[in-house]
Amino acid sequence: MASSGADFSLLTAAETEALLLSLRVSAVAVAGALPLALAAALLLSHRGFPGRALLEGILHLPLALPPVVIGYLLLILLGPREPLGAWLIAHLGIQFAFSWTGAALASGLITLPLQYRAIRLSLQAQESGLAEAAATLGAGPFDRLLNITLPLALPGIVAGAVIAFAASIGEFGAIITFVSNIPGETRTLPLAIYTAIQQPGGEAEAARLSALSIGLALFGVMLAAIAERRLRMETEA
């Protein structure tokens, strides 16, 4: 399927554009969602947190909902003619609909549970009482977070970010619903593949872009596996 070598090595300008856009959208999506995922995981790892089960459910919702539904919800919330969308454009100059930032927002939202789960697991795997030990040694709450909890959770944070990045590269439904399929603006790799398949004679392009996606996904999943293995080694020690 991967066609001939000459075809594969030469990406057209439009294809390169789709690839770079995908990388940009995913990087912004992961970077934007990470602080949220981290804050949620830290808050919900406290046993006494009120409404923990409900919040946990809401955080996992993007995993269970069809991405099209997420895209549709974003559209009716942040569309340029909707109150919140119009307000954001008027007062902050931020337009999500039909822009690459909207694609990043949708991807970030959909991959948030992946980051949250990875961080949460790494916090749970930490030997209990290390923060208490640090407290008896004179460390305050922020000191403990910065020097004990976060460094120990780092492999989980990295693993979560990498797997969320890989998943984000493949996001299709929410993006096409929310920000449409605009070349150079919102046409990421999956959307470019979809477009190529729709056109007569676009099979070669679709195959090239698919191979590229497979390569990217493999690379990302392998990175995540390496980060996770490091995490497991540290907690078993």
Add this chain to the structure above:
Amino acid sequence: MSLEVSLRHRLGTFFLDAAFSVERRGITALFGASGAGKTTIINAIAGLLHPKTGRIVLDGEVVTDTASGVFVPARRRRTGYVFQNARLFSHLSVEKNLLFGWRRAARRLPKQDCEEILDLLGLAPLLARRPERLSGGEKGRVALGRALLASPRLLLLDEPLAALDAPRKAEILPYLERLRDRARIPMIYVTHATDEVSRLADDLIVIESGRVAAQGSVFDLLSDPQFGALVPSPGAVFPARIEKHREDGLTVLRFDGGALLVPRLHRPAGTRLRVRLRADEVMLARKAPEAISANNVLESEVITIPAGSDPHADIRLLCGQLKFVSRITRASIERLGLAPGQRVFAIIKSVTIDPQLGA
């Protein structure tokens, strides 16, 4: 240094209601069965537990007082804590673990004192290692050093030996003894092991289902048959001093009220030691025994013979100032016609000697 503790706290169905005070340095053992509330007490002292009602005064500073709403956070109490499973920071080297509290101390321990602690605990060869590359005993020593370098005014130890097998225990016990004798800070030592109490503790607080059942010096309490039920192998623990080494290979140990002959100890005359005498190693005779192999016969007075239906009884004896215990059968008591106030001859089969540098 002084510590006053008075606590009432409920944990599930368990109720803790304990009050005691500690006035001196050395090791005070909080002794009792698992689940008696020992760890809850030291967690409250460290500020890791907020008691329902209670008051804790450390060196004149009120650190917990529920009546007036005072609760000094753990990080400002300067109470060192050695946890049962060491709780070393796995992402930091041994050296960084050790310096964690030192760096955060308001007044940092001088370099010379730090080196003394490293030396005392044999930590210098471990500094570059990661915690996962340490044995159980080494982890315990690093945890001790880490707590001490933060220059605490009180050191709390929660069963530091309980998770270790016998050889690891034997490896770390001498370090604890040296610490007791050289460190200038008092220690509260939580344990349910009698051998640790008799070997390490100066004072003993017996905790029974959340309450203080007894408090006193180890030398007094361990020879009190009343605690036979609490202490699995009662006996006596007492301080002694090497008087001289005899030419026949024996060493004379002088204690308050008498002397013991033991096989040659390789320590200079004048060295102070702690002697442990188990109740089942002491036989009794009404008349001075003749032609026996035992080297040590202490002429003593019977103080009490506890009543009961056990086949054995722990008889409390006094020789000079030394209180000790002999465990013999009730049949023997009857045959010898023993009664309080009588003179008897206690035949000592063997004793255990532990180093006691200070005290």
